[in-house]
Amino acid sequence: MSCSVHDMVEMERKGIATVTLCTAGFLNAGAQKAVMSGMPDLRIVGIPSPFASLPPEQARARGLDAFEALIAALTGAEGQ
Amino acid sequence: MAVATRHTLTSTDDPIQYCYDRGWTDGLPVVPPTEERVAAMLGGTGLPRDRVIAKIPPAWAEATVEKIAINCVMAGCEPSYIPVVIAAVRAMTDPILNLNGMQCSTHLSTPLVVVNGPIRTALNMNSGSNVFGQGNRANATIGRAVKLILTNIGRAIPGVTDKATLGHPGKYTYCIAENEEQSPWDPLHVERGLTREQSAVTIFGCEAPHNVNNQASRNAFDLCHTIADTMATLGKNMFYAQGEVMVVICPSHAETIAADGWSKQHVKEYLYEKARKPVRLVKLGGLYGREVARNFWPRWVNRTDEDEMVPLVRRPSEITLVVAGGPGRHSAFLPGWATPSVTVLID
Amino acid sequence: MSVILLDPSAEGVPDFVPIADRLKELAGKRVGLLDNIKHNAEYLLAAVGTRLEELGCEVKTVRKKTYTKIAEPHVLASLEDCDAVVTAIGD
Numbered sequence: 317m318s319c320s321v322h323d324m325v326e327m328e329r330k331g332i333a334t335v336t337l338c339t340a341g342f343l344n345a346g347a348q349k350a351v352m353s354g355m356p357d358l359r360i361v362g363i364p365s366p367f368a369s370l371p372p373e374q375a376r377a378r379g380l381d382a383f384e385a386l387i388a389a390l391t392g393a394e395g396q
Numbered sequence: 397m398a399v400a401t402r403h404t405l406t407s408t409d410d411p412i413q414y415c416y417d418r419g420w421t422d423g424l425p426v427v428p429p430t431e432e433r434v435a436a437m438l439g440g441t442g443l444p445r446d447r448v449i450a451k452i453p454p455a456w457a458e459a460t461v462e463k464i465a466i467n468c469v470m471a472g473c474e475p476s477y478i479p480v481v482i483a484a485v486r487a488m489t490d491p492i493l494n495l496n497g498m499q500c501s502t503h504l505s506t507p508l509v510v511v512n513g514p515i516r517t518a519l520n521m522n523s524g525s526n527v528f529g530q531g532n533r534a535n536a537t538i539g540r541a542v543k544l545i546l547t548n549i550g551r552a553i554p555g556v557t558d559k560a561t562l563g564h565p566g567k568y569t570y571c572i573a574e575n576e577e578q579s580p581w582d583p584l585h586v587e588r589g590l591t592r593e594q595s596a597v598t599i600f601g602c603e604a605p606h607n608v609n610n611q612a613s614r615n616a617f618d619l620c621h622t623i624a625d626t627m628a629t630l631g632k633n634m635f636y637a638q639g640e641v642m643v644v645i646c647p648s649h650a651e652t653i654a655a656d657g658w659s660k661q662h663v664k665e666y667l668y669e670k671a672r673k674p675v676r677l678v679k680l681g682g683l684y685g686r687e688v689a690r691n692f693w694p695r696w697v698n699r700t701d702e703d704e705m706v707p708l709v710r711r712p713s714e715i716t717l718v719v720a721g722g723p724g725r726h727s728a729f730l731p732g733w734a735t736p737s738v739t740v741l742i743d
Numbered sequence: 744m745s746v747i748l749l750d751p752s753a754e755g756v757p758d759f760v761p762i763a764d765r766l767k768e769l770a771g772k773r774v775g776l777l778d779n780i781k782h783n784a785e786y787l788l789a790a791v792g793t794r795l796e797e798l799g800c801e802v803k804t805v806r807k808k809t810y811t812k813i814a815e816p817h818v819l820a821s822l823e824d825c826d827a828v829v830t831a832i833g834d
Contacts, residue, residue: 317833318454318500318557320779323807323814327828331763337787338833341559345500346833348557352455354757360833368782368834375783379790379831386791390774390827392765401750411746420751429749457753466751497811502834548752684782692809734811 317342321349324358334358335389337382339365359389399446400462402431415470420548422540422568426470437465440475441482449482450489452550453496454557459485459549464541467548471541471569476519477534479742480597481541484509487599487740488542494735498601499552502561503633505601505733507546508642509539509571510718512585513595515742516573523573525722527644528605539571564604572720578647579719580654587660588739600642600716600737605728610649616656619649620663623727624670627708632731634708635673636682637692639734641709643667646721664712672705766827770799775825777818779810784832791829 317338324334338346340362350358363378370378387393405414411428415421427433438445438461445462452459464485468478488495488507498505511521522532530536552558560567576583576592585596608626613619623643634641643663645653653663675688675697684690688699698704709715716737721727766772774795776788785806792802805821807814822828 317559318496319810319813320830320833322496323777323779323819324828324830325760326813326819327822328763329760330823332822332825333763333765333827335827335829336833337829337831342833344555345557345559348551348553349454349500352551352557352757354760355762356759357762359762363787363832367787367832370783372783372786375786376790379787380794383791383794386829387769390766390829391769401754403748403750405746405748407745409746411748414748418752428746429751431747431749434749452753455753457755462749463751466749470751494812496813501811544751551753690780 317345318349321346321353321358325350325353325355328355328358333390335386336360337363337386339363339367341365361385361389400466420470422543422547424568426544427472429466429469433469434462434465437469437473437475437478438462440478443482449485452489452545454500455549455551457549457551459545463549464545467544468541471544472533472537473541474533477538477541480511480515480519480538483597483740483742484538484542484599485545487597487738490738492736493599493601493738498733498735499546499550500557500559501733502559503733504560504562504564504603506564506567506570507542507599508566508602508730509542510584510598510600511571511573511595512576512583512598513742514593515595521573523575523720527572527575527720527722528728535571535573536569539569542571543567543569566604574718575647575720578650580650581660581719584716584718585739590741595742596739597742598737598739600640600730601733601735602642602730605644605730608727608729609725610727611725614652616653616658619652620666621670623729624667626729627667627671628673630673630677630681632708633734634731635678635706636684637734638694638707638710638714640714640716640732640736642716642718642730642732642737644718644720644728644730646724646727647719648723648725649727650719660717661712663717664715667715668707668709668712671708674702675699675704675706676702678706769795772826773801773803773824775822775828776802776804777814777822777828777830778804778806779830779832780806781810781832781834787831788829
């Protein structure tokens with residue numbers, strides 16, 4: 317998680333909008349790392365656990381389930 | 397880097413509780429870091445207090461000599477221990493060790509401190525009986541200072557930024573001295589190019605010790621076979637992402653092995669060849685399960701052959717050997733986190 | 744006389760850096776998908792990528808060498824021509 321946040325902070329610093337997808341249990345780690353990186357507004361979207369043990373089709377389904385939240389985070393439409 | 401903030405306590409504040417309330421402890425009480433205690437600790441090093449030794453991840457915050465001294469006080473160190481802790485901070489922040497990844501990983505590895513050279517005697521460190529256990533102030537507090545630095549300065553907070561699923565007791569303190577006096581071989585720091593007269597710290601990110609119980613073997617083959625078999629179990633990181641491992645050999649086992657004319661290199665080569673498991677079994681778990689193509693194995697491992705023996709390490713040099721412990725016939729295998737150990741001279 | 748304790752912790756929060764502007768629309772945008780090669784990340788990102796393409800995006804997928812470290816410089820550089828980047832999976 318820490319490395320993913322670091323990577324996306326770098327992209328944001330280059331002016332590129334990002335979203336980091338993580339399993340729900342790592343949302344707090346991602347938020348903390350973002351704060352420590354000086355970028356508390358970094359967009360992170362949670363995926364329900366378990367994830368790693370799912371068969372591929374269910375992992376794809378998780379991507380589709382999170383798609384709306386992902387787009388909202390990319391376009392700033394959260395809360396609208 | 398600014399000087400550390402001074403916190404003025406009220407007349408009703410208990411200093412030990414204050415440290416708990418600020419989240420500065422490892423769950424055990426710490427020695428409150430007063431101005432006087434920190435000044436005394438700084439007397440153990442000639443370095444200026446505002447010198448930045450390293451940045452500690454995942455916060456990448458600066459570990460100044462002063463901040464290190466404060467954490468040494470809290471751990472219960474004597475001032476004479478601080479040069480070891482400073483060297484440990486240098487070693488563990490070497491990029492090759494990937495401390496950031498290790499701090500935040502779900503894996504339970506944590507830096508082990510191994511001390512070599514005359515400083516062991518000067519600080520009355522333990523390299524003998526119960527070497528991984530409690531009872532010795534230098535072992536306990538040097539190891540604890542390193543852990544407090546990782547959490548207080550690095551901000552690897554359990555459950556928040558430190559996502560270790562289980563952790564292990566070494567995250568309280570994890571520090572040993574090599575038993576150079578009872579080893580038939582060169583100590584670790586001499587293997588790595590230093591002299592016996594120099595003192596050094598080696599940092600290795602690893603799990604808790606896995607016991608190798610061998611009471612009966614009277615030859616190197618049988619004894620090393622026991623070690624290899626203990627190493628090659630399916631739950632090991634190394635079968636999926638090869639990297640360094642450590643074997644701590646007790647003096648009695650070392651004597652048996654050396655009596656057959658085996659050097660450390662002979663032991664490493666044997667363990668490299670024998671600590672293996674077939675693809676058929678390795679694919680049952682690990683990082684990618686039956687998707688064997690995704691494992692980080694050497695190219696020469698034929699992953700399409702179910703009988704192919706997957707090595708635990710890529711080469712014999714990835715097996716680090718240290719002699720430690722007291723009387724008895726128990727050695728220990730320490731799986732790593734797939735990054736190398738780092739050895740640093742103690743100034 | 745008051746007891747004074749010295750702070751052992753990391754001090755000073757880094758200067759706040761705002762995130763980049765969000766996308767005003769998706770059609771015609773190039774979206775990079777950074778796969779950190781954790782288990783199942785590729786399937787999740789593949790599904791996301793298909794949906795993005797249906798919305799008119801151009802999708803580019805890049806993989807890290809390892810999830811245990813930050814991305815190599817050339818990997819991040821390859822994403823600099825993107826309008827947005829999605830990464831998975833923090834786990």
